[in-house]
Amino acid sequence: MEQKLKRYLQKRDFKKTPEPKPEESLEKKEGVIFVVQKHKASHLHYDFRLEREGVLKSWAIPKEPPTSFSIKRLAVEVEDHPLAYANFEGEIPEGLYGAGKVEIWDKGSYLLREWGEKKIVFELKGKRLRGLYCLLKINPKQDSGKQNKNWLFFRIKK
Numbered sequence: 001m002e003q004k005l006k007r008y009l010q011k012r013d014f015k016k017t018p019e020p021k022p023e024e025s026l027e028k029k030e031g032v033i034f035v036v037q038k039h040k041a042s043h044l045h046y047d048f049r050l051e052r053e054g055v056l057k058s059w060a061i062p063k064e065p066p067t068s069f070s071i072k073r074l075a076v077e078v079e080d081h082p083l084a085y086a087n088f089e090g091e092i093p094e095g096l097y098g099a100g101k102v103e104i105w106d107k108g109s110y111l112l113r114e115w116g117e118k119k120i121v122f123e124l125k126g127k128r129l130r131g132l133y134c135l136l137k138i139n140p141k142q143d144s145g146k147q148n149k150n151w152l153f154f155r156i157k158k
């Protein structure tokens, strides 16, 4: 767990940020959860998080997550967050990593269909996001040495 949350720890000073410490736990019912946090940082974005093996796997989506079938959104993979982050709402003070207001935009449980290296399929049971969704890794350019963190997030039919 500590290894998974290393990047989360490195980016934050818990004496200053109101965000949850990695060791904080989350009380929840059966099943796995997802959360979408609207984050008014320097650029407004939506943080999409899926519970997986004790942490929240996370992606930053620059625009509102789609409810219709016709829209595909870029989703940039970011560091794993602790489970307790699913309840976090508040103001990250100026000067800190991710400074700005965080509010929960949607939350619920999900059913996993497929979790692969490049493709994740799941059914969301939130208030705004309901139905089958897919995260699909975009193939990196052959010559780019950079690690690819870009995915597409979109709704799919059953």
Ligand code: MN
Pocket: 039, 041, 045, 047, 060, 098
């Ligand atoms: Mn964010």
